[in-house]
Amino acid sequence: MTKVILTKKQKELIEHVGIFFEHQGFPPAVARIFGLLLVSDKLELSFEEIYSSLNISKSAASNAINLLLNTNKIEYITKPGDRKRYFKVRIDQWEKMIKERFQGFSSYISLIQEIHDQRTKNTKAFNSSLKDLIGFLTFMSTEFPMLYEKWRKSKK
Amino acid sequence: MTKVILTKKQKELIEHVGIFFEHQGFPPAVARIFGLLLVSDKLELSFEEIYSSLNISKSAASNAINLLLNTNKIEYITKPGDRKRYFKVRIDQWEKMIKERFQGFSSYISLIQEIHDQRTKNTKAFNSSLKDLIGFLTFMSTEFPMLYEKWRKSKK
DNA sequence: TTATTAGTTCGTATATAACAGAACTAACAG
Protein backbone atom coordinates (compact mmCIF):
# COMPACT_ATOMS: atom_id res chain seq x y z
CA MET A 1 0.00 0.00 0.00
CA THR A 2 2.55 2.60 -1.11
CA LYS A 3 0.03 5.38 -1.40
CA VAL A 4 0.95 8.89 -2.41
CA ILE A 5 0.03 11.45 0.21
CA LEU A 6 -2.61 13.80 -1.11
CA THR A 7 -4.33 16.75 0.50
CA LYS A 8 -8.09 16.99 0.40
CA LYS A 9 -7.77 19.76 -2.14
CA GLN A 10 -5.58 17.62 -4.36
CA LYS A 11 -8.04 14.75 -4.21
CA GLU A 12 -10.83 17.08 -5.23
CA LEU A 13 -8.77 18.49 -8.05
CA ILE A 14 -8.01 15.00 -9.34
CA GLU A 15 -11.75 14.37 -9.55
CA HIS A 16 -12.24 17.70 -11.25
CA VAL A 17 -9.52 16.96 -13.81
CA GLY A 18 -10.95 13.47 -14.12
CA ILE A 19 -14.38 14.72 -15.08
CA PHE A 20 -12.85 17.15 -17.55
CA PHE A 21 -10.99 14.38 -19.33
CA GLU A 22 -14.04 12.13 -19.23
CA HIS A 23 -15.77 14.84 -21.26
CA GLN A 24 -12.88 14.65 -23.72
CA GLY A 25 -13.71 10.98 -24.18
CA PHE A 26 -11.37 9.23 -21.74
CA PRO A 27 -12.68 6.44 -19.49
CA PRO A 28 -12.98 7.39 -15.82
CA ALA A 29 -9.98 5.45 -14.57
CA VAL A 30 -7.76 6.79 -17.34
CA ALA A 31 -8.86 10.33 -16.58
CA ARG A 32 -8.13 9.91 -12.85
CA ILE A 33 -4.66 8.56 -13.45
CA PHE A 34 -3.89 11.47 -15.72
CA GLY A 35 -5.26 13.80 -13.07
CA LEU A 36 -3.15 12.19 -10.36
CA LEU A 37 0.00 12.59 -12.42
CA LEU A 38 -0.80 16.25 -13.08
CA VAL A 39 -1.65 17.12 -9.50
CA SER A 40 0.67 15.04 -7.36
CA ASP A 41 3.72 16.73 -5.84
CA LYS A 42 5.74 13.74 -6.96
CA LEU A 43 5.86 13.73 -10.75
CA GLU A 44 7.01 10.17 -11.31
CA LEU A 45 4.79 7.52 -9.79
CA SER A 46 5.12 3.76 -9.76
CA PHE A 47 2.40 1.36 -10.84
CA GLU A 48 1.57 0.52 -7.25
CA GLU A 49 1.51 4.15 -6.17
CA ILE A 50 -0.95 4.85 -8.93
CA TYR A 51 -3.46 2.11 -8.31
CA SER A 52 -3.31 2.21 -4.54
CA SER A 53 -3.58 6.00 -4.37
CA LEU A 54 -6.68 5.95 -6.54
CA ASN A 55 -8.22 2.78 -5.08
CA ILE A 56 -8.55 1.11 -8.45
CA SER A 57 -7.66 -2.45 -9.33
CA LYS A 58 -4.33 -3.50 -10.80
CA SER A 59 -5.98 -4.58 -14.01
CA ALA A 60 -7.82 -1.31 -14.44
CA ALA A 61 -4.57 0.54 -13.80
CA SER A 62 -2.66 -1.65 -16.21
CA ASN A 63 -5.10 -1.08 -19.06
CA ALA A 64 -5.46 2.61 -18.35
CA ILE A 65 -1.71 3.16 -18.17
CA ASN A 66 -1.20 1.36 -21.45
CA LEU A 67 -3.83 3.51 -23.09
CA LEU A 68 -2.09 6.64 -21.84
CA LEU A 69 1.27 5.31 -23.01
CA ASN A 70 -0.08 4.41 -26.45
CA THR A 71 -1.56 7.85 -26.94
CA ASN A 72 1.61 9.58 -25.74
CA LYS A 73 -0.12 11.24 -22.82
CA ILE A 74 2.41 9.73 -20.44
CA GLU A 75 5.79 8.03 -20.58
CA TYR A 76 7.89 6.20 -18.01
CA ILE A 77 11.39 6.30 -16.69
CA THR A 78 13.40 3.63 -14.95
CA LYS A 79 16.05 3.75 -12.26
CA PRO A 80 19.21 1.64 -12.13
CA GLY A 81 18.74 -1.47 -10.04
CA ASP A 82 15.00 -0.91 -9.74
CA ARG A 83 12.58 -3.05 -11.66
CA LYS A 84 9.71 -0.61 -11.37
CA ARG A 85 8.66 1.85 -14.03
CA TYR A 86 7.87 5.38 -12.99
CA PHE A 87 5.13 7.01 -14.98
CA LYS A 88 4.93 10.72 -15.71
CA VAL A 89 2.94 13.14 -17.83
CA ARG A 90 4.48 13.96 -21.21
CA ILE A 91 4.04 17.68 -20.72
CA ASP A 92 6.37 18.19 -23.68
CA GLN A 93 3.63 16.76 -25.90
CA TRP A 94 1.08 19.47 -25.24
CA GLU A 95 1.96 21.36 -28.42
CA LYS A 96 1.14 18.25 -30.38
CA MET A 97 -2.18 17.85 -28.60
CA ILE A 98 -3.20 21.39 -29.45
CA LYS A 99 -2.17 20.89 -33.05
CA GLU A 100 -4.25 17.72 -33.19
CA ARG A 101 -7.20 19.77 -32.11
CA PHE A 102 -6.66 22.00 -35.14
CA GLN A 103 -5.87 19.08 -37.38
CA GLY A 104 -9.46 18.12 -36.77
CA PHE A 105 -10.30 21.05 -39.03
CA SER A 106 -8.76 19.52 -42.10
CA SER A 107 -10.85 16.36 -41.90
CA TYR A 108 -13.86 18.60 -41.27
CA ILE A 109 -13.00 20.58 -44.39
CA SER A 110 -12.72 17.55 -46.62
CA LEU A 111 -15.99 16.15 -45.33
CA ILE A 112 -17.87 19.35 -46.05
CA GLN A 113 -16.17 19.57 -49.42
CA GLU A 114 -17.37 16.08 -50.21
CA ILE A 115 -20.91 16.99 -49.21
CA HIS A 116 -20.76 20.15 -51.24
CA ASP A 117 -19.46 18.42 -54.35
CA GLN A 118 -22.21 15.87 -54.52
CA ARG A 119 -25.07 18.26 -53.77
CA THR A 120 -27.70 19.17 -56.32
CA LYS A 121 -27.09 22.57 -57.87
CA ASN A 122 -30.67 23.56 -57.14
CA THR A 123 -30.04 24.58 -53.52
CA LYS A 124 -27.92 27.64 -54.21
CA ALA A 125 -28.14 29.37 -50.85
CA PHE A 126 -27.39 26.23 -48.89
CA ASN A 127 -24.48 25.27 -51.12
CA SER A 128 -23.05 28.73 -50.85
CA SER A 129 -23.20 28.51 -47.05
CA LEU A 130 -21.25 25.29 -47.28
CA LYS A 131 -18.70 27.04 -49.49
CA ASP A 132 -18.43 29.82 -46.95
CA LEU A 133 -17.80 27.34 -44.20
CA ILE A 134 -15.12 25.61 -46.23
CA GLY A 135 -13.53 28.97 -46.94
CA PHE A 136 -13.46 29.93 -43.30
CA LEU A 137 -12.04 26.64 -42.10
CA THR A 138 -9.40 26.70 -44.83
CA PHE A 139 -8.48 30.22 -43.85
CA MET A 140 -8.16 29.18 -40.22
CA SER A 141 -6.06 26.17 -40.98
CA THR A 142 -3.56 28.26 -42.95
CA GLU A 143 -3.52 31.08 -40.43
CA PHE A 144 -3.00 28.83 -37.44
CA PRO A 145 0.63 27.90 -38.13
CA MET A 146 1.43 31.59 -38.59
CA LEU A 147 -0.25 32.40 -35.30
CA TYR A 148 1.76 29.68 -33.66
CA GLU A 149 5.00 31.19 -34.97
CA LYS A 150 3.92 34.60 -33.78
CA TRP A 151 3.47 33.25 -30.29
CA ARG A 152 6.78 31.41 -30.29
CA LYS A 153 8.64 34.58 -31.20
CA SER A 154 6.78 36.70 -28.66
CA LYS A 155 7.81 34.24 -25.98
CA LYS A 156 11.53 34.89 -26.38
CA MET B 1 -43.32 4.84 -46.65
CA THR B 2 -42.58 8.29 -48.03
CA LYS B 3 -38.93 7.61 -48.57
CA VAL B 4 -36.56 10.17 -49.99
CA ILE B 5 -34.86 8.97 -53.15
CA LEU B 6 -31.13 8.65 -52.59
CA THR B 7 -28.38 7.58 -54.94
CA LYS B 8 -25.90 4.95 -53.83
CA LYS B 9 -23.29 7.66 -53.50
CA GLN B 10 -25.55 9.70 -51.27
CA LYS B 11 -26.27 6.73 -49.05
CA GLU B 12 -22.57 6.09 -48.68
CA LEU B 13 -21.93 9.73 -47.90
CA ILE B 14 -24.61 9.70 -45.22
CA GLU B 15 -22.79 6.82 -43.54
CA HIS B 16 -19.50 8.67 -43.91
CA VAL B 17 -20.94 11.82 -42.37
CA GLY B 18 -22.60 9.64 -39.74
CA ILE B 19 -19.34 8.10 -38.65
CA PHE B 20 -17.71 11.52 -38.54
CA PHE B 21 -20.36 12.86 -36.19
CA GLU B 22 -20.25 9.71 -34.11
CA HIS B 23 -16.60 10.57 -33.47
CA GLN B 24 -17.77 14.01 -32.35
CA GLY B 25 -19.86 12.28 -29.71
CA PHE B 26 -23.27 11.97 -31.38
CA PRO B 27 -25.25 8.72 -31.19
CA PRO B 28 -25.45 6.79 -34.48
CA ALA B 29 -29.06 7.61 -35.33
CA VAL B 30 -28.56 11.29 -34.59
CA ALA B 31 -25.48 11.38 -36.78
CA ARG B 32 -27.32 9.70 -39.67
CA ILE B 33 -30.22 12.09 -39.52
CA PHE B 34 -27.84 15.00 -39.59
CA GLY B 35 -26.06 13.36 -42.51
CA LEU B 36 -29.31 12.83 -44.38
CA LEU B 37 -30.30 16.47 -43.97
CA LEU B 38 -26.90 17.59 -45.23
CA VAL B 39 -26.77 15.29 -48.22
CA SER B 40 -30.35 15.04 -49.45
CA ASP B 41 -31.35 17.08 -52.50
CA LYS B 42 -34.46 18.08 -50.62
CA LEU B 43 -33.43 20.28 -47.69
CA GLU B 44 -36.61 20.12 -45.65
CA LEU B 45 -37.72 16.65 -44.69
CA SER B 46 -40.73 15.46 -42.74
CA PHE B 47 -40.60 13.17 -39.74
CA GLU B 48 -41.76 10.22 -41.82
CA GLU B 49 -39.33 10.92 -44.65
CA ILE B 50 -36.53 10.90 -42.13
CA TYR B 51 -37.25 7.68 -40.31
CA SER B 52 -38.37 5.73 -43.35
CA SER B 53 -35.42 6.85 -45.49
CA LEU B 54 -32.97 5.76 -42.81
CA ASN B 55 -34.83 2.61 -41.72
CA ILE B 56 -34.91 3.61 -38.09
CA SER B 57 -37.85 3.44 -35.73
CA LYS B 58 -40.18 6.33 -35.04
CA SER B 59 -39.04 6.47 -31.43
CA ALA B 60 -35.38 6.60 -32.37
CA ALA B 61 -36.15 9.34 -34.88
CA SER B 62 -38.24 11.29 -32.38
CA ASN B 63 -35.53 11.28 -29.74
CA ALA B 64 -32.76 12.00 -32.21
CA ILE B 65 -34.63 14.89 -33.82
CA ASN B 66 -35.33 16.43 -30.43
CA LEU B 67 -31.68 16.19 -29.53
CA LEU B 68 -30.74 17.95 -32.75
CA LEU B 69 -33.39 20.60 -32.15
CA ASN B 70 -32.24 21.19 -28.57
CA THR B 71 -28.64 21.65 -29.62
CA ASN B 72 -29.61 23.95 -32.48
CA LYS B 73 -28.19 21.68 -35.14
CA ILE B 74 -31.52 21.67 -36.93
CA GLU B 75 -34.78 23.61 -36.92
CA TYR B 76 -38.15 23.05 -38.53
CA ILE B 77 -40.56 24.94 -40.73
CA THR B 78 -44.26 24.43 -41.23
CA LYS B 79 -46.52 24.92 -44.19
CA PRO B 80 -50.04 26.39 -44.12
CA GLY B 81 -52.70 23.73 -43.88
CA ASP B 82 -50.11 21.01 -43.24
CA ARG B 83 -49.73 19.53 -39.81
CA LYS B 84 -46.27 18.14 -40.50
CA ARG B 85 -43.03 19.75 -39.48
CA TYR B 86 -40.22 19.91 -41.99
CA PHE B 87 -36.78 19.60 -40.50
CA LYS B 88 -33.67 21.23 -41.93
CA VAL B 89 -30.05 21.85 -40.98
CA ARG B 90 -29.39 25.18 -39.32
CA ILE B 91 -26.48 25.96 -41.59
CA ASP B 92 -26.57 29.53 -40.29
CA GLN B 93 -25.34 28.19 -36.96
CA TRP B 94 -21.99 26.94 -38.18
CA GLU B 95 -20.17 30.03 -36.95
CA LYS B 96 -21.43 29.31 -33.47
CA MET B 97 -20.28 25.69 -33.69
CA ILE B 98 -16.76 26.75 -34.59
CA LYS B 99 -16.73 29.26 -31.78
CA GLU B 100 -17.86 26.58 -29.35
CA ARG B 101 -14.88 24.57 -30.40
CA PHE B 102 -12.66 27.45 -29.30
CA GLN B 103 -14.70 28.13 -26.21
CA GLY B 104 -13.44 24.74 -25.09
CA PHE B 105 -10.06 26.40 -24.75
CA SER B 106 -11.13 28.72 -21.97
CA SER B 107 -12.29 25.92 -19.70
CA TYR B 108 -9.03 24.16 -20.56
CA ILE B 109 -7.12 27.25 -19.52
CA SER B 110 -8.85 27.57 -16.17
CA LEU B 111 -8.34 23.90 -15.41
CA ILE B 112 -4.61 24.09 -16.09
CA GLN B 113 -4.44 27.30 -14.11
CA GLU B 114 -6.08 25.54 -11.18
CA ILE B 115 -3.59 22.68 -11.43
CA HIS B 116 -0.69 25.09 -11.66
CA ASP B 117 -1.80 27.14 -8.67
CA GLN B 118 -2.00 24.24 -6.30
CA ARG B 119 1.24 22.57 -7.37
CA THR B 120 4.27 22.33 -5.13
CA LYS B 121 6.91 24.93 -6.01
CA ASN B 122 9.55 22.20 -6.08
CA THR B 123 8.84 21.07 -9.62
CA LYS B 124 10.05 24.17 -11.42
CA ALA B 125 10.44 22.80 -14.94
CA PHE B 126 7.05 21.12 -14.91
CA ASN B 127 5.28 24.16 -13.52
CA SER B 128 6.91 26.37 -16.08
CA SER B 129 5.68 24.08 -18.86
CA LEU B 130 2.19 24.45 -17.46
CA LYS B 131 2.63 28.23 -17.47
CA ASP B 132 3.76 28.06 -21.08
CA LEU B 133 0.71 26.10 -22.01
CA ILE B 134 -1.56 28.58 -20.26
CA GLY B 135 0.20 31.41 -22.06
CA PHE B 136 -0.22 29.81 -25.44
CA LEU B 137 -3.88 28.97 -24.97
CA THR B 138 -4.59 32.45 -23.68
CA PHE B 139 -2.80 33.93 -26.67
CA MET B 140 -4.84 31.78 -29.02
CA SER B 141 -8.13 32.61 -27.39
CA THR B 142 -7.48 36.34 -27.75
CA GLU B 143 -6.15 36.07 -31.28
CA PHE B 144 -9.01 33.97 -32.52
CA PRO B 145 -11.66 36.69 -32.55
CA MET B 146 -9.25 38.95 -34.43
CA LEU B 147 -8.60 36.23 -36.95
CA TYR B 148 -12.32 35.82 -37.36
CA GLU B 149 -12.73 39.51 -38.09
CA LYS B 150 -9.87 39.38 -40.56
CA TRP B 151 -11.64 36.63 -42.46
CA ARG B 152 -14.97 38.39 -42.44
CA LYS B 153 -13.43 41.48 -43.96
CA SER B 154 -11.49 39.54 -46.57
CA LYS B 155 -14.73 37.92 -47.64
CA LYS B 156 -16.34 41.18 -48.77
C1' DT C 1 15.19 -23.77 -6.05
C1' DT C 2 11.86 -20.99 -3.97
C1' DA C 3 9.90 -16.56 -3.13
C1' DT C 4 8.81 -12.02 -4.36
C1' DT C 5 7.84 -8.31 -7.29
C1' DA C 6 5.81 -5.90 -11.26
C1' DG C 7 2.90 -6.03 -14.03
C1' DT C 8 -0.54 -8.60 -17.71
C1' DT C 9 -4.31 -11.33 -19.14
C1' DC C 10 -8.67 -13.60 -18.67
C1' DG C 11 -13.21 -14.37 -17.12
C1' DT C 12 -16.96 -12.17 -15.07
C1' DA C 13 -20.27 -8.65 -13.17
C1' DT C 14 -22.52 -4.33 -13.66
C1' DA C 15 -24.07 -0.34 -15.70
C1' DT C 16 -25.54 2.16 -19.33
C1' DA C 17 -26.45 3.63 -24.17
C1' DA C 18 -29.13 2.95 -28.10
C1' DC C 19 -32.68 1.32 -30.37
C1' DA C 20 -37.15 -1.26 -31.60
C1' DG C 21 -41.95 -1.85 -31.12
C1' DA C 22 -46.19 -1.02 -29.19
C1' DA C 23 -49.21 1.81 -26.80
C1' DC C 24 -50.46 6.30 -26.25
C1' DT C 25 -51.82 11.45 -27.12
C1' DA C 26 -53.23 15.63 -29.31
C1' DA C 27 -55.00 17.75 -33.18
C1' DC C 28 -57.59 17.90 -37.03
C1' DA C 29 -60.73 15.86 -40.83
C1' DG C 30 -64.91 13.89 -42.37
Place this chain on the structure above:
DNA sequence: CTGTTAGTTCTGTTATATACGAACTAATAA
Protein backbone atom coordinates in the same frame (compact mmCIF):
# COMPACT_ATOMS: atom_id res chain seq x y z
C1' DC D 1 -68.45 10.91 -32.73
C1' DT D 2 -64.94 8.10 -35.53
C1' DG D 3 -60.88 7.78 -37.96
C1' DT D 4 -56.39 9.34 -39.32
C1' DT D 5 -52.10 11.62 -38.90
C1' DA D 6 -47.88 13.24 -36.54
C1' DG D 7 -45.29 12.56 -33.20
C1' DT D 8 -44.20 11.06 -28.09
C1' DT D 9 -43.53 8.08 -24.29
C1' DC D 10 -42.87 3.64 -22.14
C1' DT D 11 -41.05 -1.00 -21.76
C1' DG D 12 -37.97 -4.38 -22.95
C1' DT D 13 -33.79 -6.12 -25.48
C1' DT D 14 -29.23 -6.04 -26.97
C1' DA D 15 -24.66 -4.47 -27.24
C1' DT D 16 -20.89 -2.49 -25.32
C1' DA D 17 -17.82 -0.13 -21.93
C1' DT D 18 -15.69 -0.35 -17.68
C1' DA D 19 -13.78 -2.25 -14.01
C1' DC D 20 -12.92 -6.04 -10.49
C1' DG D 21 -10.47 -10.07 -8.91
C1' DA D 22 -7.97 -14.09 -9.58
C1' DA D 23 -4.74 -16.54 -12.12
C1' DC D 24 -0.87 -16.07 -14.72
C1' DT D 25 4.07 -14.66 -16.42
C1' DA D 26 8.65 -13.00 -16.58
C1' DA D 27 12.31 -11.16 -14.16
C1' DT D 28 15.02 -10.70 -10.15
C1' DA D 29 16.36 -11.90 -5.28
C1' DA D 30 17.61 -14.83 -1.67
